[in-house]
Amino acid sequence: MGPLLPNDIIPFEWSSIIAIVIGIFFGFILESSGFSSSRKLAGVFYGYDFAVLKVFFTAALVSLIGLLYMDYLGYVDMSSLYVHPTYLWAAIIGGAIMGIGFVAGGFCPGTSLCAVAIGKIDAIVYVIGIMVGVFIFSELYSVFEPIYTGYFYGNITLVDSLGINPYWFVFLFTIAAVIIFVLVDMIRKRVKKVFY
Amino acid sequence: MINRKLVKFLSFRYVILALLFIILAGGLVLLPKFEKQEGIKPEQLLSNIISPERYITTDELADRIINQDPSLLLIDLRDEETFKKYSLPNAINMPLKNLFDEDSSAFLNQDAYDVVFFSNDNFDADQAWILCNRLDYKNLYVLKGGINRWFKTIINPPHPKENMPLEAFKLYATRKAASMYFGVAYPDQVKTNVPKRPRPTPKKVITVKKKKKAPEGGC
Numbered sequence: 376m377g378p379l380l381p382n383d384i385i386p387f388e389w390s391s392i393i394a395i396v397i398g399i400f401f402g403f404i405l406e407s408s409g410f411s412s413s414r415k416l417a418g419v420f421y422g423y424d425f426a427v428l429k430v431f432f433t434a435a436l437v438s439l440i441g442l443l444y445m446d447y448l449g450y451v452d453m454s455s456l457y458v459h460p461t462y463l464w465a466a467i468i469g470g471a472i473m474g475i476g477f478v479a480g481g482f483c484p485g486t487s488l489c490a491v492a493i494g495k496i497d498a499i500v501y502v503i504g505i506m507v508g509v510f511i512f513s514e515l516y517s518v519f520e521p522i523y524t525g526y527f528y529g530n531i532t533l534v535d536s537l538g539i540n541p542y543w544f545v546f547l548f549t550i551a552a553v554i555i556f557v558l559v560d561m562i563r564k565r566v567k568k569v570f571y
Numbered sequence: 572m573i574n575r576k577l578v579k580f581l582s583f584r585y586v587i588l589a590l591l592f593i594i595l596a597g598g599l600v601l602l603p604k605f606e607k608q609e610g611i612k613p614e615q616l617l618s619n620i621i622s623p624e625r626y627i628t629t630d631e632l633a634d635r636i637i638n639q640d641p642s643l644l645l646i647d648l649r650d651e652e653t654f655k656k657y658s659l660p661n662a663i664n665m666p667l668k669n670l671f672d673e674d675s676s677a678f679l680n681q682d683a684y685d686v687v688f689f690s691n692d693n694f695d696a697d698q699a700w701i702l703c704n705r706l707d708y709k710n711l712y713v714l715k716g717g718i719n720r721w722f723k724t725i726i727n728p729p730h731p732k733e734n735m736p737l738e739a740f741k742l743y744a745t746r747k748a749a750s751m752y753f754g755v756a757y758p759d760q761v762k763t764n765v766p767k768r769p770r771p772t773p774k775k776v777i778t779v780k781k782k783k784k785a786p787e788g789g790c
């Protein structure tokens with residue numbers, strides 16, 4: 376049956392509208408769970424709040440387990456889902472830069488826009504910084520291009536590159552996630568309480 | 572009024588959620604394995620099987636071979652022995668049981684050529700067509716009637732009877748011409764260089780006029 380859009384169960388023209396509706400809900404839930412606060416987001420690096428780690432880890436696992444069940448039952452064909460292409464070094468360098476920005480600024484790109492929406496000044500400055508970064512990147516694109524388009528590995532997933540049964544992988548990943556959650560909670564209890 | 576039991580239960584809420592998570596993920600591992608449906612959907616396959624669009628007639632095929640159609644790929648599904656005895660020109664031998672060997676998928680799974688399957692009849696070819704169609708291979712055709720029909724129509728076309736319409740005669744002429752392309756010889760078309768027998772030159776009869784004998788004086 377699914378995915379709905381590629382199989383024309385929902386006409387392609389609806390895709391932008393659906394994206395906007397999902398985006399509104401995503402932003403609303405981010406904001407209402409406190410992710411528009413840079414103190415809460417930065418807490419994951421200082422060890423006083425691991426909400427970000429737990430939320431995104433859980434979200435990934437819920438969707439992964441749900442998709443695998445739906446694939447098994449024939450509601451979604453996982454092979455026709457979009458897999459983001461891997462440009463190895465571009466991803467490593469970009470990830471490192473984003474991590475530094477995350478620690479320094481206290482937002483990730485999505486939550487920064489969410490915080491702009493409720494009028495946070497630090498987030499507005501952060502988004503201006505993103506725009507400056509985008510501008511520099513575009514101007515120097517010819518310099519970055521070999522890294523940006525090089526080291527291309529195709530649309531691979533961890534399951535493909537490790538050659539492991541996806542079900543076992545998800546099971547082990549879930550156990551690892553639960554262990555990480557417990558460890559992270561232990562760290563949080565040891566770190567001095569920060570009120571924010 | 573605080574429901575104490577509920578409070579006690581909710582204090583374990585993260586543990587319960589974590590357990591639920593592990594159980595769901597473990598369920599994936601324990602799911603019974605089953606062969607996944609490969610290729611196109613059964614309904615699609617059924618409607619494709621019913622459709623006669625896959626058939627290509629011997630006349631059509633002969634026409635394309637004679638016009639040296641570069642997009643034609645003939646695949647002979649009979650065994651090697653019969654293939655060696657006779658096959659269509661430029662055909663590739665790929666016995667039905669070897670259809671899905673590693674090196675054959677390059678011929679079948681492509682969309683540059685029109686693949687035409689044939690065997691002695693069209694039954695083996697139909698089977699091959701269904702198997703490949705299920706895998707969603709493109710541009711597959713079946714020679715209707717196979718080699719047997721090829722012989723009956725192209726190689727050895729039946730002579731139309733006198734009371735048949737003109738079309739039958741035209742078709743016969745086309746098929747006859749096609750069969751000659753494939754190397755059939757007809758006695759009425761055979762041009763043999765019979766050495767011209769030198770016309771017997773009429774013997775010149777030299778009639779020697781007998782001189783009239785002068786009357787001889789008798790004695």
